[in-house]
Amino acid sequence: MALKIKRPKGTQDILPADIPKWRTVENLSGVVAEQFGFREIRTPVFEDTGLFVRSVGDTSDVVTKEMYTVSSKGNDTFTLRPEGTAGVVRAMIENGLIHEGAPQKVYYIMPCYRHERPQAGRLREFHTFGAEMFGSSSPYADAEMILMAHTIFEKLGLGGFIELHINSIGCPECRAKYREALKAFFEPHRSELCPTCQERLDKNPLRLLDCKSPECKEIASGAPVMLDYLCSDCREHFEQLKDILTDYGVKFTVDPKIVRGLDYYTKTVFEFISNEIGAQGTVCGGGRYDNLVGELSGAGVPALGFGFGLERLILTLENHGAEFEEAPTCDIYLASVGEDSRRKCALLADQLRQSGFAAEFDLVGRGIKPQMKYADKIGAKYVCVIGSEELESLKAKIRNMSSGEETPIALDNFIDEFSEIADPDGGDTEPISHEELLRLLGAETESEKKE
């Protein structure tokens, strides 16, 4: 009986046909990040459990019920990272990079893991693009991060479909005052709140604000607003940020309900929201976390960052009819008739590849006609049939599969002659470069505007 092995719940296979859209998003994000002066960083998939408990917060849902934690030999416990920031901050501290010249700017693309019930736009293994900046407390840094995310979405053609919401949750001082004000406001309504909100009232009153139960919403509608409690420093920071964004022409909505579920945020928090991919509309989230580096290392280094979910971004992209085609790679298919000719095809394919071409030949023992069909299906640019006649005369024909045109070619000078036929301009087989990709996408968005 065949074993039925299924992929774990909440995971996804990314198939060859899906790769073009993934590469588009990954490459474009990387190009933009590097334009902003960010360099790529890669950190381990698992970290010491304590790192997440201390950074994400020991009362957060992520830490209390969504982590994949394993115990290692000995007494150590490790956790599959539920988000990217903590590990990156740890790496920056551990490798001394936070002491290099400020600002330090890094970006990353990494899988993350959270044990939740899967649904549209929510997986147990998901991929994030993230960027973090260390050493600047200027609101220009906040704007820089937001502008960078904004630029990526614009370049992907999603400008009109993703909205930016921003808020400030203040520093520990003014937030503490606000928290007291919230408690004072909700306390009289305690019995009317939903059970989870009753708990929140004691543990994290801020979270009361984005409860979706109608009763809580109703009560919360009259609650005090964080923005009214900001200290002068935090208020000034937020005002400047709004001005800078306005200068950039980046549209935003001030949304006092954004509080974020990760404990390390201070001052600026923001989300980019797509309203067409189901209930999980937050494509991108981020903010400032000025105290996290200090809590983990003692060094007072202000920092901020953001992350977006590649799956959610791709969902948004697909919902707007963006098409991603697989680019055919095969330059030449060598069709064989019989074993002697197949041997010749195999050797020729090897030489072609060494000369930089993508070459294929029959590996399953098909007849000539099915081989032609196969060559057509994989999008081979050229086909050469090599049978007994060609082996004797040493002469064959190269067929251009899109035009049907045939050109004679000598088997004993195959590589050179094929290079001239297929490669008159001197080389086009390189994978697409970042610069090229950016140019292509830039050109596309411009032409779209004209239309």
Added chain:
RNA sequence: GUGGAUAUAGCGUAGUUGGUUAACGCGUCAGAUUGUGGUUCUGAAGAUCGUCGGUUCGAGUCCGACUAUCCACCCCA
């Protein structure tokens, strides 16, 4: 953890008020005169109808349980 929906060949679907060999499209494979693609035509392979149990002379079709998936709550990317 809590709700709701769904479960038929590799994929997408049809299967009327339960009735004999479960249908169609795509895909796969093979042919349509001698060694040649994209169209068309013909044919073939491929399904214990999610699993287990029940009702019935008879169940893909009704009932129950289980499992899985999806959607939503929650949370967040």
